[in-house]
Amino acid sequence: MSILKADHLTIRFGGLTAVSDFYLDLEEGELVGLIGPNGAGKTTVFNMITGVYHPTQGEIYFRDQKITRQSVDKITALGIARTFQNIRLFANLSVIENVMIACHLRIKSSVLSAAFGLPSYLQEENYIREEAEKLLKEVKLENFKNYVAGGLPYGEQRKLEIARALATHPKLLLLDEPAAGMNPQETKELMAFILEIQEKYKLTIILIEHDMKVVMGICKRILVLDYGKTIAEGNPEEIQHNPEVIKAYLGVEANYA
């Protein structure tokens, strides 16, 4: 079943076409890589899918429902979550609060019941705390739960960001350069971690990554963007030997080999 369909998305900022005619039909359970040189428009694609930017042309369907021009929080509620290239945790809040924020969606009680501290509200409040603790345990961050998020080691911050995204119960997870700034050991753990959560939460994942070992290692299908255009699509093998891709990357392929 198709979970996400980006139907010929084009976005222009003034005279600049950041992404043009982007097409992606994503099957449930896929792990797709999105690669390309800096400024190719990869993050812009994420921003369109999550509703932060609205495409100039084209439509986005999530499980056959049109989500173009929906508000960001509604799209999140439908089941799309993301992480960021430059970590964007709530650095001054504690680790557990970061996750609790993302549990909000599933809370029904109103502002008024909160203001009066009604039992139904307190119950839900406890429930999200437990949920958040469970999630932290799964990503092995439970010992840090009362630490300030900004004080965690870099690799742990990346993990927390993923945990926070998971707390919104996504069906589609967008990971924006999760391995950026990680050492080889951390990167290896991250790859295992991504596969593990994909399996466990039945996720469909789109991954933006510059580390070719990661992309080639875990993605079955890869899309290559350059100057906003999709210049290649295929499995890792095909992508590595695609002359267009080699040209765009100027020798990255050689490094990988």
Added chain:
Amino acid sequence: MSLSIFFQNLINAISLGFLFALIAIGYTMVYGVLRLINFAHGDIFMMAAFFVFYTMTIFSLPWGIACLVAIVLTMLLGLSVERVAYRPLRNAPRISSLCSAIGVSFLLENFAVVVFGGRPKSFYCPEFFTKTFILGGVRVLGINFVTPLVSIVFLSLLSYLVYRTKNGLAMRAISKDFDTARLMGINIDRTISFTFMIGSGLAAVGAILWASRYPQIWPFMGVFPGWRAFTAAIIGGIGSIRGAMVGGFLVGFISIMLVAFLPELAGYKDAFIFIALILVLLFKPEGLFGEE
């Protein structure tokens, strides 16, 4: 100055400090989520006093109920101001919402002049408030007992709301990172409405206590308390709730103690408050508790 007079002034200063804290929190909370100085806050404060006055005179409701009605009405007023004057400008340059805020301020003041009249009205308050009690030689007005008590109750409620509930968490998340908060599924509009309601509600509580202390209300009564509370918020570090409380106290103390110790400078009270502001801005521009 005798000790008893000093204590009398101290009690006065504490009481006034709480009042400024209540009002300053409205500025700081709105700034926290929207990065906007809500210049209409002082006038929302003024409207609250008139709401009490008119619920009592028109519907002849008892004072206590009128106060509750006025608090709710003021919350709704704050909510509508945000809807009408700030929300449409959410993505406009900052300066546009600032102009809009000043516009709302003038609108409310002049609305009040036209509809309520410019002549001061006397504000009813329970007898207990104006009664003088003598405790160990210190003369204390009833209102000076009531103000700290009521303020402590509301400020604790606020702390609970902001630091212990999910709406408070959403508020703090928005103030840290607007865009990421949205991506966590937080409904920004709802949370901002909530923030305005809380800020306006506290302003209403402040207005009732203020008007009981200085029992005359008129359309421009919100201007100076507003400016002083705004100064308090800046001194404390705008965006920080704790800062607003501390700043409020500082302003309260300057107002009272200056008059008490240096009566000849009493007329320059506000000048000293603003000097304190300038000093803070010069040496610690982010305020006492603000983030850099």
